Amino acid sequence: MPRVAIVGSGLGGLVTAHALTNDHNDYEVHVYEKHRASYGMDASSFWVDLEAIDGSDTDSDQGRQPSRRVRVDVPVRGFFRDYYPSLVKLYEHLDITLVPASHTISLSILSDNDPQKQPSLDTYFSHSSIQLPWLNMPFPYPRHRIGKWTTSAAICVGEWVRLGVHARWWLRQQTRNNSDTSNDSSNKTTTMASKRTETLQMFLDRHHYHPLFINTFLAPVLASICTCSLEATLQMPSSIALDFLARGIMTQQAWKVGGEKGVGLVCDKLGQHVSRWRRGVGVVSVWKHKQTDQWMVRDSEGKEEAFDIVVFATQANQAYHILRNQPSNAQPIPDGLLDTLRSFTYAPTSVLTHRQPNGFMPTDKRDWGSINVVIRENDHLVSAKKAQDSFGEPGQPMATCWMNEMMSVLAKGADLFQTVNPIIPPPSPPTTPSKSKPSRFTVPSTSPVSFARITLTPDTPRLLNQLDRYQGGTRHSQGLYFVGSYVYPGVPLLEGCVVSGVRAAGMVLQDKQKATSRKVVEWLEPDVTGWKQGHIMEWYLQGRGRQATSSRFSLFSLLFDILDYLLSLLPDEIVILAIRLWQTLFLVLYWLWAIFHVACSIIYRRP
Template sequence: MTKVVKVAVVGSGLAGLTAAYLLVSSHAEDVEFDVHLFEKTPSIGMDSSSVSIGNEDQDWRIDVPMRSFQGGYYPRLIALYTQLGVAFRQADFSYSFSVFSQSEKTHSLRTTMIYNGASGRNGAGMPSSLQDLYLYRKANRLLARAFALGIFVLSTVQLLICYIRLLFFAFPALRSKRHNNLTFEEWVVETTPTHFIWKSFRFDTIWKSFAQDVLVPLFSAVCTAPNDLINTHPVEDFLDYVWLTFGTHHYVVIKGVRDAVARLTLNVKHIHLSSPIVSVHADSNDPRIASIECATQKGNIIHHGFHHIVFATQANRVGPLLSSYAASLPPDAPTRHAVMAQINCLHEFHYIRSVVINHTDDSSALLPPDPRDRRDLNLITAVPSATTPLSPWSPHRVSPTYTMATHLLTPPPVLKDEVAVPVFQTTNPFVHINEDRILSVATLERAVLTMSAKDALRGLCRETRRAWWQSSAEAEYSLGPLQGAGRRESDARPGGLAVWVVRACGVFRYSKGVS
């Protein structure tokens, strides 16, 4: 006889949808999973912030936030999309790096580096400021051109040497164990050349400049985090990213993430939208199962009989729900102690505000003013003196300690004639965007990994095996001791409620090897 196991999945981002999909796709002969997916917003979370442009017959779905994935870093995601039949295409983005500065009344934006993508195969580009240097040298323009070319070649060679050196440090087999326990800022100090030969060529200064002017803005954009948090981020994860993305491609879903959402939820029968969870409590008649109370437009609704709860939402949302469940258990219940251990673990994870705006504003504060400097992704960092944003004030801005990233969006070929003006997506703007040109605004919570959070993650998943040539992202993982709180307790009742956490820190790599 088939046993029906009722499972609640809280959160409908990629982690929650994947959990629900895998459960309903299970082919166990003696178990049938009755999956209930809970989402607080009116639409599935993975696509809830996206926006459509176009007409009823043909629309352009713009994913929010930007949904690209790296082939070397996300092989399991690629395998999942391939299994689902989700179409995706190669998108090797190019980048520009610019510096924003301001005075009381004016601002300036200067492009310092251009990366043409494809893991460096397309080379670097010369910023317009160097291309036009001869215009300011009326006496000898030929000499000015040669001087500009020399500066560009020298800076490109310096960049290449720094990148090769970075790859050397990122290679897992050569990586120092000590480096894996350092923050990014500590690692930069540790790896700065000290030999007099290197210092005689000022390579110590060049290396520090590469770290602060290239790596910090890049990782600030990737993590959507301010620069100070990038400096305190565990460097091991950055080195893993550098190593695994070397020589590989970026991809984007052709039809937008709504295509993936539709395929992942195809067989999920119970989807509860606009249903923020108020509390979780043990069933009064059978403490081995739990009930979930949701707030809806029709009032509070209680769903009963869950054997498992999979939390696939932010850790700061999970903690209060677990506290309500723990409060409904007897003080001496083993399950209560296990749940409290999960709560203590989740307290180590921290979140920051991130803003994503789709718009048509092409002002020189958001993009390099010279079109020759513009690339797919345009990263802009404020100089330290730019401590406050320009007027007028806007609630859609963040601190200038973030790296602002503006993506030049490309409409589908069938809509190129209908989309009359260029469309941009700016993440974490620290300057004003013309309100009349804003298409959509999304404010998100993003997890930032810290050393303490990384230690706490070992309670949720733990490394079991890694070859000498592999990075931690390639290792095999198993469930941590805090997973399945309640059911995994040796003195708990057989068949007790199990609580699982699959999205504690927003770091996908920690679930890549979990079996």
């Protein structure tokens, strides 16, 4: 029976283990996880004790509800069905309950980051959304009042609508381009290469998007999702960014895993058939033995075991350090593989769970959204070099999730927040709440949890294609696989973990059993195994484009097709003038909307 070692129990490693053990009993799967009491995916989550959630606040034992607990995921894992089709299929396969998650956004500037003073936030954008069927995307409208930021908000919303429709139109065009070049491989390769080299900043500049929208709205929102700097966000490949915008935050209802255990239940179901768990044990070296031609795994306890297959479900830089640590009896690891793994870049990320709104949430509670993004006063210029604050990474926004809004079971409790990349010092440990406002749950005192997230660069597509050529393949890396969010040509999120994990398992089955990998992925998207090895970017753009053609009809997409043809006949000066007219028109309409909204609030205000 072939022995498989999986290094890491994040979602990528768990999906690989599940795909190899759920319907196939031919593999002895061992999972190494450095965390002693949990899975890698769920290691930072914690339990919250709910108290009298049904309102039975009484001192008598009779009538008091039994103690209940709910697990809070760290970090928060929301998703959009269109951008996460494989993740949704996985959850359906596991019979996981999915619940809607609130998805409103506020944007603020931290105007004073002096540790000796109270942090002051100036909120310049806050919205709720209405779903317009003919627009096929949520339309943001202003909250409550008119202020100095109304004009800026109008520009941002106008450009947001234009980019949302533009991104979906781009995806449709991508499908047409792929079909036109399907019979000409050289032309196709050239087309793909040119799209990969264009950054998001280049795309936005080429289409004359307003700098205010780019610097104070789009870049902070995307940077908070990708947990990277504003500058790095604008340098990601435009094809990856537009695909995400067309399928995610601009068009979809957000969802999350329901139930009391959160993603812990997902981990339990994925890992239930694993042959052996090695919890609390890290891996320090992996090499291929010269005599036995087997992979040797040396763990942090000094033990060595032989395996036929090794799957790295770790970060690329971690895999690099493990593989480069080779003993004298090891076969050489290809230099090209090590160089590729070393070339992926990561950014530090920290997550803080707390109950302090000051400095993390908008000053006015009416501006609170489920996601609240804060940038420094000089970061809105998208210049990391100018950010000289003493806390947090320069040029990196802070995003605070209001957990009471994200998790309905916490709605009646005291406010709970989860802040990604705090740019102000962490709050003091929570004190006991006053008796006048009893807490509905208790929160453990937590310190920031550190992660590292992959940074997308213009070179990322080339690295992905290069790494894909080594998957299980070459002489000295036969039986070696890599999975995770970075082994996927999209925004590095949960979808990449699922797709890469299933594909690695499919390649294992195909190599060892001469079976088609399609047997592994009957519960997944049919195109997961459809790419040619070493051409992962081409598969991504083609497959994603085909899915776009089956989406709901959008009147604006049709109008965009017509406008694009008409504007292509005009000189650039006329095109820029047309865009400015659109921005001006939307500015006027937005101001009228805001005035009407405020007037209604005043007229119908209750005493």
